[in-house]
Amino acid sequence: MPEMLEVRNLKTYFPVRVGILDSLRGKKYFVKAVDGISFSIDRGEIFGLIGESGCGKTTAGRSVLRLVEPTGGEVIFDGVDVLKLGKEELRRIRRRMQIIFQDPYASLSPRMKIGEAIAHPLIIHGIADRREAREIALRMLKRVGLTPEEEYYDRYPNQLSGGQRQRVAIARAMALKPDFVVADEAVSMIDVSMRASILELLEEFRRDYRLSMLFITHDIAVARLIADRTAVMYLGKIVELGKTRRLIDNPIHPYTKALVNAAPSITRRERREKVKLRGEVPNAVNPPKGCRLSNRCPFATDICRTKEPELREVESGHFVACHLA
Amino acid sequence: MLEVENLTVHYFTSVGIVRAVEDVSFSVGRREWFTFVGESGSGKSTVAQALIGLVPPPGKVVGGKIVLNGRNLLEMSEKELRSIRGKEISMVFQDPMTSLDPLRKIGDQMVEAMTEHGIDEEEAREKAVRLLESVNIPADRMDYYPHQLSGGQRQRISIAIATALEPCLLIADEPTTALDVIVQEAIMELLNELKEKGTSITFVTHDVSLAFERSDRIAVMYAGRIVEMGDADELVRNAMHPYLKALLESVPDVCSDKEVKAIPGNPPDLRNPPKGCRFHPRCPFATDICRTQEPELREVENNHFVACHGVV
Ligand SMILES: Nc1ncnc2c1ncn2[C@@H]1O[C@H](COP(=O)(O)OP(=O)(O)OP(=O)(O)O)[C@@H](O)[C@H]1O
Ligand SMILES: Nc1ncnc2c1ncn2[C@@H]1O[C@H](COP(=O)(O)OP(=O)(O)O)[C@@H](O)[C@H]1O
Ligand SMILES: [Mg+2]
Ligand SMILES: [Mg+2]
Numbered sequence: 101m102p103e104m105l106e107v108r109n110l111k112t113y114f115p116v117r118v119g120i121l122d123s124l125r126g127k128k129y130f131v132k133a134v135d136g137i138s139f140s141i142d143r144g145e146i147f148g149l150i151g152e153s154g155c156g157k158t159t160a161g162r163s164v165l166r167l168v169e170p171t172g173g174e175v176i177f178d179g180v181d182v183l184k185l186g187k188e189e190l191r192r193i194r195r196r197m198q199i200i201f202q203d204p205y206a207s208l209s210p211r212m213k214i215g216e217a218i219a220h221p222l223i224i225h226g227i228a229d230r231r232e233a234r235e236i237a238l239r240m241l242k243r244v245g246l247t248p249e250e251e252y253y254d255r256y257p258n259q260l261s262g263g264q265r266q267r268v269a270i271a272r273a274m275a276l277k278p279d280f281v282v283a284d285e286a287v288s289m290i291d292v293s294m295r296a297s298i299l300e301l302l303e304e305f306r307r308d309y310r311l312s313m314l315f316i317t318h319d320i321a322v323a324r325l326i327a328d329r330t331a332v333m334y335l336g337k338i339v340e341l342g343k344t345r346r347l348i349d350n351p352i353h354p355y356t357k358a359l360v361n362a363a364p365s366i367t368r369r370e371r372r373e374k375v376k377l378r379g380e381v382p383n384a385v386n387p388p389k390g391c392r393l394s395n396r397c398p399f400a401t402d403i404c405r406t407k408e409p410e411l412r413e414v415e416s417g418h419f420v421a422c423h424l425a
Numbered sequence: 426m427l428e429v430e431n432l433t434v435h436y437f438t439s440v441g442i443v444r445a446v447e448d449v450s451f452s453v454g455r456r457e458w459f460t461f462v463g464e465s466g467s468g469k470s471t472v473a474q475a476l477i478g479l480v481p482p483p484g485k486v487v488g489g490k491i492v493l494n495g496r497n498l499l500e501m502s503e504k505e506l507r508s509i510r511g512k513e514i515s516m517v518f519q520d521p522m523t524s525l526d527p528l529r530k531i532g533d534q535m536v537e538a539m540t541e542h543g544i545d546e547e548e549a550r551e552k553a554v555r556l557l558e559s560v561n562i563p564a565d566r567m568d569y570y571p572h573q574l575s576g577g578q579r580q581r582i583s584i585a586i587a588t589a590l591e592p593c594l595l596i597a598d599e600p601t602t603a604l605d606v607i608v609q610e611a612i613m614e615l616l617n618e619l620k621e622k623g624t625s626i627t628f629v630t631h632d633v634s635l636a637f638e639r640s641d642r643i644a645v646m647y648a649g650r651i652v653e654m655g656d657a658d659e660l661v662r663n664a665m666h667p668y669l670k671a672l673l674e675s676v677p678d679v680c681s682d683k684e685v686k687a688i689p690g691n692p693p694d695l696r697n698p699p700k701g702c703r704f705h706p707r708c709p710f711a712t713d714i715c716r717t718q719e720p721e722l723r724e725v726e727n728n729h730f731v732a733c734h735g736v737v
Binding site (some may be wrong): 152153245261263291292293294295296297298299300318319320321322324325345348350358359360361362363364365366367368377380 | 464465466575577578605606607608609631632633634635637638661671672673675676677678679680681682685686687688689691692693733
């Protein structure tokens with residue numbers, strides 16, 4: 101399969117406010133929210149990104165679309181480096197690269213009817229005229245299960261539940277028939293009984309338009325269901341990457357093990373192998389030396405505390421950044 | 426230990442009466458982990474709040490009995506209730522800041538929770554240190570303010586406060602929903618330890634996997650009613666209500682390649698719930714009686730209760 105998107109050594113640092121003394125001394129501090137990640141997504145592939153809160157998933161997704169300005173690296177979309185594009189070119193390519201935001205409150209204007217929120221971008225991008233846009237919007241509302249669609253068209257975001265707003269956000273992104281979508285926790289607020297049909301719908305888009313997707317989630321069971329391959333992030337780095345099922349059934353990195361082990365499961369009333377991490381995720385301004393997990397990892401040795409492990413291919417297509425792998 | 430009979434709670438809103446909880450009966454035994462599971466709006470939180478006498482206006486308990494250790498809480502004065510809260514029955518919330526004061530050190534808050542109930546200051550301080558350690562937080566954090574702690578730490582502290590006086594019943598309403606799985610796991614372990622020490626847990630969650638992994642017994646709620654109730658193992662193996670069957674089929678599983686199926690339709694508006702069985706508009710097996718007559722929650726097998734006309 102040809103690559104739709106290739107991300108090379110992407111870095112996004114945010115400056116943190118420091119006290120006046122430090123700034124006089126010219127000291128600068130950064131949150132290294134994304135600190136040199138690389139991966140590629142094939143055409144028609146759903147690529148999962150999992151990890152704990154604050155590990156940099158959203159920042160990675162937004163950086164790829166340049167909704168935040170990356171500090172360095174390359175993002176090759178369909179042969180073009182998105183990070184090198186000028187304003188106008190970026191605007192044009194945006195139709196093909198959409199995002200479904202984690203927080204649908206923030207992404208929907210409170211004063212715009214949700215039907216218009218879906219129709220508007222179609223008009224802006226010159227895809228449809230007013231009447232056609234309305235029709236497409238109605239069709240999309242129906243597909244995401246907001247029926248009767250005529251009634252929902254005229255509702256405002258505050259008249260919807262969190263899960264319903266997420267469905268609007270999905271409808272809006274998909275109406276543009278993009279080639280690539282960043283789906284940031286796109287189904288997290290949708291009730292389970294409905295979630296399965298929304299995931300099915302995403303599958304349909306993938307099939308029908310050969311859509312590629314960066315699927316960000318904290319729910320590993322959902323990643324297993326929908327993502328072909330998955331990367332695990334910890335403190336701005338990818339620690340493991342591979343075929344989703346393989347990665348979940350045979351995690352190699354201690355962090356992945358802990359994550360998979362902690363995920364609740366109906367079929368696992370008896371817990372399997374326990375990997376417990378000490379303490380909590382450290383501050384991203386001052387990550388530990390060497391391996392970033394070394395201060396929490398039960399297996400850490402001297403080398404882990406001094407040398408940063410590289411992401412190495414340990415089996416075909418399965419990459420791990422751990423000295424002990 | 427806790428017996429609830431025919432609990433009914435309505436919200437009297439300006440746009441109509443929301444029948445949030447209707448005719449809910451269950452009991453929680455000593456050292457038992459009892460879970461309410463259901464989708465958003467099914468009435469779980471309302472049940473939890475009713476148990477501790479904190480249904481927010483315009484909500485009102487309009488019927489039923491809540492009997493804790495032989496006494497009906499619904500017949501108690503606010504003063505009596507206050508003396509019981511924290512001491513016999515206690516609650517942790519989804520957002521720990523619901524019960525923590527942002528402006529006061531957590532140590533002081535822990536101590537006060539005990540001195541309020543007549544424990545002397547010095548003893549309370551010693552106990553607070555032990556409690557912090559029991560929830561895996563170093564004692565020097567006594568002097569921290571809530572905002573200096575992570576969400577997981579705050580939740581552990583609110584559990585420590587809620588259990589300071591060793592209540593026999595701890596109600597936990599989605600205590601891990603805002604937290605990551607690794608932190609969630611630690612909180613669940615903590616609750617389990619409390620249970621092992623003798624506390625009964627009434628747990629509320631929308632997370633079906635979490636509910637079934639941890640609980641002894643489960644009540645499945647749909648649109649304000651319990652539709653099925655029994656041992657967690659039994660319900661997984663032998664689900665009978667079409668809603669529970671469909672719900673179990675809709676949940677993806679992290680350790681298997683099971684297929685998932687959505688449940689068509691939407692839950693009803695509780696201002697105007699469907700006549701008969703509240704699930705009938707979404708039920709593929711609904712017959713005439715389902716559309717007209719409300720099914721009772723019946724014990725169909727030993728300790729396995731179902732509210733469905735189709736289950737014989
Ligand atoms: N605009 C910003 N300015 C400064 N720091 C930021 C900014 N956005 C994010 N960060 C920091 O970058 C890190 C990564 O944040 P990010 O939102 O990408 O995490 P995430 O993995 O998406 O978390 P979650 O699962 O909670 O959504 C965090 O430490 C966060 O506080
Ligand atoms: N303060 C309130 N005022 C009016 N209606 C409410 C209030 N709280 C909850 N409800 C309604 O009561 C029903 C049950 O809600 P809730 O107990 O919060 O469910 P759950 O916890 O299962 O999501 C819902 O229809 C909800 O909209
Ligand atoms: Mg995020
Ligand atoms: Mg609730």
